Amino acid sequence: MTRRRSSTRSGGSVDSRPISLTIGTAGHVDHGKTTLVRYMTGTDTDRLEEEHRRGISIVPGYAELTLPSGRRASLVDVPGHERFVKNMVAGSTGVDAFLLVVAADDGVMPQTREHLDVLRVLGVRRGVVALTKIDAVDEETAELAELDAAELLESVGLEAPILRVSGVTGEGVPELLAALDGLAVGEEKRAGALARLPVDRAFVLKGIGLVATGTLWSGEIRTGDTLFTSAGLRPRVRGVQNHGRPAEVARAGARTALDLVGVDADALEPGDVLLSNPVAPTRALDARVGLLEGAAPLKHGTRLRLYHGTRATNARLRLFDGAALQPGENAPARMVLEDELVVLPGDRFVLRSTSPQITIGGGTVLDAAPVGRRPEPGWLEALESGDATRVVPLALARSRGSGMTAEELSLVVPSGALNGGLAAVEDDPEIARLGELYAPAGEIKDARKRLMKALKKRAGERPESPELSVAEARTATGLDARLADALLSELTGQEIRVSETGVRLPDADEVPAELEKEAEEVLTALRAAGVEPPAMEATPALRLLLKRGSAVRLGEGLFGAREAADEILEEVKEACREGGELTLAAFRDRLGTTRKFAQAWLEYADAEDVTRRVGDARVLTRRYR
Template identity: 40%
Template sequence: MKHIVIGTAGHIDHGKTSLVKALTGIDTDRLKEEKERGITIELGFAHLDLAGGRMGIVDVPGHERFVKNMLAGAAGIDLVMLIVAADEGVMPQTREHLAICRLLGVKTGLVALTKKDLVDPEWLDLVRQDVGEFVRGTFLEGRPVIPVSSATGEGLDELRAALQQAVEGAAEKSSRGIFRLPVDRVFTIKGFGVVVTGTLFSGSIRAGERVEAFPRGLEARVRGLEVHGAQVEEAPAGLRTAVNLQGVEKREILRGDVLGRPGELKPTYMLDVHLQHLPDAPRPLRTRGRVRFHAGTAEVMGRVALIGKDALEPGESAFAQLRLEAPVALLPRDRFVIRSYSPVVTIGGGEVLDVTPRKHRRLRASSQELLEGLREGNESERLRILLREAGPEGADVRGLTGRLTLTPEEIRAGIQAQAKAGALRVIDPEAGLALTAEHFAGVQGAIEGFLAAYHKANPLRPGAPREEVRGKAGGATERVFDAALAGLVSGGKVREESALLRLASHKVQVGEELGKFKERIEGVFRAAGFQPPSLEEAMAAAGAGANAGRQALQVLVNEGVLVRMKEGLVFHRANLQEAQARLEGHLRGKKEITAAEFRDLLGITRKHAIPLLEYFDTARVTLRVGDKRVLRQR
């Protein structure tokens, strides 16, 4: 069974509602004002039984004042029935409604020439020819034009047959992908509570599932589903669907909201789009111009930031960024319409490319290339483009959900497939965090490049601190840096020792003269025992100048032979080990020690005793309790 939604379109008083009633027996005008004035104001809904099943019908208002309501209904249709009254022919809203259908991506339909009983055959033939000229170059060119009378019933059988044929050739919405139902009506039913209706754009929904109303962030439970007046357990894409919600109030949900699964859509104030300016638009569209934005069943105000242009002439197209005054919940590939702020007329529309873009510089060529790729690529290519745009930070399944038409499970599968092909590197399989192979190689190259420069500038240092290297790793996050470093270490290109990183090829080169000073300075500190000299005293005793002495001292510290402490003190590691052995021996017997007792134990002054005790505290040898130290339990 095919699931197709048929929509009416056409000028006011051309007989759209009467024709729907003649076809289905359902009067879609339900408001008192509609009955009194004889015009359609709000959307009306009916269903038509054809050989392929029961098709939904959305009847839209034709008055120019209610085009925004027409847009809310037209957003979900698969096939349009353009209504033209034979006694009037093509009128302003006929033109506007067809333009809207084209902008929204409607691909097929037919024309119904209503009120044929009011004109003679010659006039009817002239109107038919006029309609043929009008639809030339559109998706309705070559489609059936069926004269019909709702009053007499003449032509209804031919119209049903033409609709049957059109339905057979129409493309259905996909029940794969993310579940979305843009809300066009909200009401309550006594004993049931809140009910929302809309055309199910994609995916499917089952009774009992939890849903979220975007962009409001309200969660609710699906209490029941109804399609064409019958209760169902599951509703697939392409059906007019009523959803009975539990856990929300009527006032909390409005037309323009979108039902989806929790967390699967990304409310946004900014969209990257491809924009078509209608040929009959009254004036150029200038960048920063304020417009009325219509998508799904939503209408919000916003401004158009053209990319690469200052203005868009009628008939031209361009990439643009829409900056909205209220959030919307859309997906890439969604169609939209824009209308001028004042006077309110339809001036263009197009396709959404990205729902969480960065701000673009207006004339940057890279922005154009990115958007061209998003427009032309399939979902696999778009996934790779978004990950390339994410840079060395990468992106995970959660961050990509809502930026593609895929479910989280489909995104995860896409990442795995591209990783298997070598295009991506997966950093965190559980979260689905990945980045392009090029960016991963770039991070590794940045690590190697920084280490090479570091070794050149600091030839006597064994390596660079890990955190310093991470800060220079091309903007990589900690997880990406860790993965890139792990790859370099396992590949034998980088060594990590004591929180220092070095290229595997790097070795500290100590010349003959420096080696001599190094040996002498080490001897001075070793002989000093627990009361080491100052740096100046040590260098003087070794006969080393300031520059050579400091270099030799730094090499000894880097090698771990000498240990720097507070107050500028430096101890030989062997002396520290001996001091620790005496301290531990004392504590095993006496259980505790004061600073004065420690001073006497080593035969040193307080100047050296306090820094040594603090060093052993930091090294977790001792624990300070009041003014005493005890042996730390290990």
């Protein structure tokens, strides 16, 4: 048989087709996974020198596979040795289907079972079993191995075809490829708005710089994109590769390498997550936790090892109901983490016991940012329902006063609940939409009432200046700044007016006739007083004159007419230019007034930046010299 070669080797032309399927190969050490992958793709996934020397896979290997239909698949060749189960978990996360490898001359082994358990915990239930090394055994041995594999599948409630193959001769490989191709039918990769790349390797490549690699879980990454990490770093993408070939865009499911700039070479490490938008890390998560059938009961407070993506951390189990979780059962629980993780609702994780170190179960994240000691009644049930009409109102209520964008909701609500966008809740009368923000309609209604009440009160008490500043208007709503601004924008032009001076009611521009008359009388008095204005209280009429610029404030309880103020400033300029400086006594004599009024007018000149004080005298500022 002619050996199959990959048509997508490094350095080939760019293939822009999306990845249809990510396949995880699993199985016991030395059962022929790497050999089989090499035959199907032409790629040696044992890339480390140590792997070649020892003859086993230590870290996940990756290869691109073109299926008979022409679809593209990403193959993850995960390690089979028990010491490398951590890397097996990292490689299997994000996998859509499994290729379980069982050697015909060895049958099912302990790591075969554990790898299948890991895949089940991660929700991977579709796949194919490859009975390898079929060229090295007789028919009876092959039949026994096939029966062994069938019993394993039956014991865990899985159904999958068992195909006899040889990674050396190619026997059975066409049938295996056809079976894998069938798994891709109807498969849709995670093309969500958020790009998420768990980093499994980060290194410096001579002539290129910092390179980060991983399998893109969701979204797309393009050259020029700015990414984010939980540590606040903002690396920029200078180049993209998919399966070792330059690419314009990395799509969900693809083995991706990114050439990054803008961060130090040692800033990234395996376990970090690169994101297209910031996502806050968490030290606790609420989840549906399940225990494998063969595990021992799990008590409340048990310390476990939690594996998520390319990171692992110690975690403490907090059961909400009951003192223990029984084998084969599942229950809602909180995982309190020793280290921060970047997780989203719907993510799966694996749990292993600390002693002995074996896989005992796993879970599905429901709430990545839990609040309080226990979840609110009905919250976790709503999340598990996947019903947006239940989840979104509760999520918005939890963010009271803040509102949420569709993108923010996607970080709180499991992806299944937002399928088709937010169309399911757009017409819900209990939910209000203000621009890009969603909020409880009742909350917005109450905020509007508070704002209108504050504006009416201001207009009644200060008719000469009926505006609230934007900051005061935000405070009046009782909402945070972002949601308050969205409400102000929604009401502008209809119920309120927003200008550079502030926020007011539409009819607040009309000054009452009584106030206009009083203002005219006050202004007449100020003009008649000239340089010696009388002491006055800051009445609404006087504040109206100040707002219009018809009057000026000289000091506490002392105001002057604008005409007098302009004449005084010109007098100050002339006096300073004549003598170089101006003392209080000289100005008093020049005006023919008292020390009190001369002092007030000189302080006004200082406030207007016409003069500045030097010792006991005033001199002109630079602009008026």
